[in-house]
Amino acid sequence: MSQTIHTPVLLDAVMTYLAPQIRESYLDLTAGYGGHATAVLKSTKAPQAATLVDRDQTAIEALRELEASGARVIHASFEEASRLLVQQGEHFDLVLADLGVSSLHLNTASRGFAFSQDGPLDMRMDQRSELTAAIVVNTYGQADLEHILRTYGEEPRARAVATAIVEHRPISTTAELARVIARVLPKGSRAHPATRSFQAIRIAVNDELGQLERSIPLWLQLLNPKGRIAVISFHSLEDRIVKQAFAEVAGDRYDADFTQLAKRPVVADDHEKVTNPRARSAKLRVLQRK
Numbered sequence: 001m002s003q004t005i006h007t008p009v010l011l012d013a014v015m016t017y018l019a020p021q022i023r024e025s026y027l028d029l030t031a032g033y034g035g036h037a038t039a040v041l042k043s044t045k046a047p048q049a050a051t052l053v054d055r056d057q058t059a060i061e062a063l064r065e066l067e068a069s070g071a072r073v074i075h076a077s078f079e080e081a082s083r084l085l086v087q088q089g090e091h092f093d094l095v096l097a098d099l100g101v102s103s104l105h106l107n108t109a110s111r112g113f114a115f116s117q118d119g120p121l122d123m124r125m126d127q128r129s130e131l132t133a134a135i136v137v138n139t140y141g142q143a144d145l146e147h148i149l150r151t152y153g154e155e156p157r158a159r160a161v162a163t164a165i166v167e168h169r170p171i172s173t174t175a176e177l178a179r180v181i182a183r184v185l186p187k188g189s190r191a192h193p194a195t196r197s198f199q200a201i202r203i204a205v206n207d208e209l210g211q212l213e214r215s216i217p218l219w220l221q222l223l224n225p226k227g228r229i230a231v232i233s234f235h236s237l238e239d240r241i242v243k244q245a246f247a248e249v250a251g252d253r254y255d256a257d258f259t260q261l262a263k264r265p266v267v268a269d270d271h272e273k274v275t276n277p278r279a280r281s282a283k284l285r286v287l288q289r290k
């Protein structure tokens with residue numbers, strides 16, 4: 001891809017651990033703007049053996065160039081795409097999932113992901129889905145909202161935030177929601193007080209953890225012998241799911257089907273943390289089928 005609008009996170013580590021070889025097949029479950037895919041395909045030199053998945057229409061348009069070079073592009077959630085690929089009996093040498101939102105999501109006010117810019121309460125990664133942040137914020141019961149804020153945002157003052165949201169309904173924009181939340185939370189930390197709540201609502205709107213939990217077993221089925229899978233997560237809830245799922249199938253036992261290629265999660269070095277803020281919380285885990 002000639003221009004990358006999204007700087008791929010942990011690119012060197014992904015290339016080191018996936019170690020793509022010429023002609024290997026590649027499944028990118030969150031292809032986004034094609035940053036990782038472009039680098040991997042430079043090594044495999046086999047775009048026709050690549051499948052690139054994303055559920056965001058903007059990402060799909062950005063992947064057209066790779067599609068033109070022979071890659072198959074699937075506009076679907078990674079759960080749907082993985083089910084389809086398993087059904088079709090497909091297998092891959094290299095699998096990558098770089099989870100979460102892209103910088104383009106966060107920087108495009110109209111997508112409604114950002115508290116720092118005013119936009120509609122949307123937060124859908126797939127614009128074809130019905131559930132929006134506006135529906136969660138304006139129609140969910142107070143107890144459900146509190147549960148979402150506590151579980152997906154690890155927001156210690158979930159009850160106060162849920163109460164404030166219910167009292168200020170209807171809330172129609174991201175800036176309005178951020179103001180309502182900020183008013184009931186203490187100031188002081190470096191992050192915006194609405195950070196945790198926005199993360200929580202976004203995870204609920206996109207069923208991010210459910211998708212991940214249901215998809216990892218499918219990803220493992222899709223791996224060829226000696227195939228490698230790399231997953232990059234961005235918060236502890238995601239990382240916990242990946243860590244547990246990988247630990248269940250990998251190990252020193254003679255009958256374990258997989259080996260963990262990195263014993264500890266790989267994180268960004270100080271240089272990458274400064275130059276690419278998204279990398280600050282990134283954790284990479286890698287598994288190889290025996």
Ligand SMILES: C[S@@+](CC[C@H](N)C(=O)[O-])C[C@H]1O[C@@H](n2cnc3c(N)ncnc32)[C@H](O)[C@@H]1O
Binds near residue numbers: 006009054
């Ligand atoms: C961090 S970006 C990926 C960036 C990409 N690795 C690159 O180098 O350009 C994450 C992408 O994953 C997509 N995504 C997140 N969850 C998804 C899911 N469950 N199914 C399909 N795509 C998903 C988002 O739409 C977004 O484009």
